[in-house]
Amino acid sequence: MTEAFVGDLGEALVGSAPPASARKRVLPSPPAAVARDRTETASCPERPAAKADVPLLEVKDLFVTYENQKTGERTEAVSGVGLRVAPGEFVTVVGLSGCGKSSFLSAVAGLTKPSSGSITVAGERVTKPGPDRAVVFQKATLLPWRTVLDNITYGLDLRGVPKKEAKRKVEKYLDLVQLRGFEHFHPGALSGGMQQRVNLARALVTDPHLLLLDEPFAALDAITREAMQNELLSIWDQTRKTVLMVTHQIDEAVLLSDRVIVFSNRPARIIAEIKIGLPRPRTAEVRYNAAFDELVKNIFSLIHKSAGNKAGWFYEV
Numbered sequence: 518m519t520e521a522f523v524g525d526l527g528e529a530l531v532g533s534a535p536p537a538s539a540r541k542r543v544l545p546s547p548p549a550a551v552a553r554d555r556t557e558t559a560s561c562p563e564r565p566a567a568k569a570d571v572p573l574l575e576v577k578d579l580f581v582t583y584e585n586q587k588t589g590e591r592t593e594a595v596s597g598v599g600l601r602v603a604p605g606e607f608v609t610v611v612g613l614s615g616c617g618k619s620s621f622l623s624a625v626a627g628l629t630k631p632s633s634g635s636i637t638v639a640g641e642r643v644t645k646p647g648p649d650r651a652v653v654f655q656k657a658t659l660l661p662w663r664t665v666l667d668n669i670t671y672g673l674d675l676r677g678v679p680k681k682e683a684k685r686k687v688e689k690y691l692d693l694v695q696l697r698g699f700e701h702f703h704p705g706a707l708s709g710g711m712q713q714r715v716n717l718a719r720a721l722v723t724d725p726h727l728l729l730l731d732e733p734f735a736a737l738d739a740i741t742r743e744a745m746q747n748e749l750l751s752i753w754d755q756t757r758k759t760v761l762m763v764t765h766q767i768d769e770a771v772l773l774s775d776r777v778i779v780f781s782n783r784p785a786r787i788i789a790e791i792k793i794g795l796p797r798p799r800t801a802e803v804r805y806n807a808a809f810d811e812l813v814k815n816i817f818s819l820i821h822k823s824a825g826n827k828a829g830w831f832y833e834v
């Protein structure tokens with residue numbers, strides 16, 4: 518079972534300066550029409566008060582380097598990343614495969630030891646996994662001998678939460694992830710999407726400050742993936758949990774996030790920070806919004822440029 522970590526919101530800022538070769542670019546705010554829409558979403562629940570000076574997650578000048586014990590070969594995965602995430606913010610990191618996204622997330626989770634730099638969650642230094650953070654990985658990591666209900670309560674059991682209280686807490690999340698009626702199924706009798714929903718519920722039920730998602734839907738087919746993205750949108754609207762997600766699906770990042778951080782090729786540095794001003798609450802229809810397409814294209818373009826790809830339909834930003 519992998520549990521860990523995060524969460525705070527306000528004006529989140531990119532931290533340490535990247536080298537000149539990978540200068541950070543902040544794209545313009547969304548079109549006025551989009552910004553206007555946002556103010557019209559009166560049904561949107563209030564977020565926690567922004568405390569820009571006290572971010573929920575603060576990463577300073579983070580380096581992650583792996584060393585092969587046999588050969589001594591070193592692989593630099595993350596190079597001087599700085600990031601602040603405010604309470605209630607949904608931030609996604611995108612970048613090419615192998616650029617260092619999971620290494621970064623794993624360091625925030627406390628699962629990978631950084632070579633240098635610091636990570637704090639709600640002001641507490643991260644040195645190992647902790648109950649303030651919860652991680653959902655690409656593949657559901659459920660215990661096959663436990664039922665859906667017992668998988669979701671697993672983290673609570675470990676903390677000694679009485680059975681009755683644990684069951685009460687789980688009730689809310691069963692509905693949230695639409696698994697009502699499947700409480701007594703075992704993971705083997707669930708589809709991939711359902712298993713990942715159990716995983717999400719298991720992470721959420723512990724009420725972590727920070728939810729860390731590493732390509733949570735990558736193993737799913739396109740249709741199920743889209744359904745899960747819509748569910749995550751709805752779950753986030755209801756919980757307003759602080760989320761740090763990594764993905765290489767640009768449209769997924771734009772759909773879900775308040776802010777997208779673009780990583781360079783390995784070793785990962787931040788090359789851009791893009792605020793996503795699409796209206797909330799968001800629904801699947803936002804995908805048909807022209808501003809959505811524009812954001813996706815911009816991010817694709819930045820990643821391709823960082824990879825040195827000049828060809829294609831990407832336009833200058």
Ligand SMILES: Nc1ncnc2c1ncn2[C@@H]1O[C@H](COP(=O)(O)OP(=O)(O)OP(=O)(O)O)[C@@H](O)[C@H]1O
Pocket residue numbers: 583584592593594612613614615616617618619620621765783
């Ligand atoms: N435990 C490890 N030991 C040694 N090298 C590692 C380890 N984990 C990752 N790496 C290396 O670090 C680099 C970054 O890997 P990472 O998994 O962070 O990339 P990623 O951006 O998450 O890629 P993907 O999108 O394919 O998941 C890669 O070169 C990888 O080989």
Ligand SMILES: [Mg+2]
Pocket residue numbers: 618619620
């Ligand atoms: Mg990865």
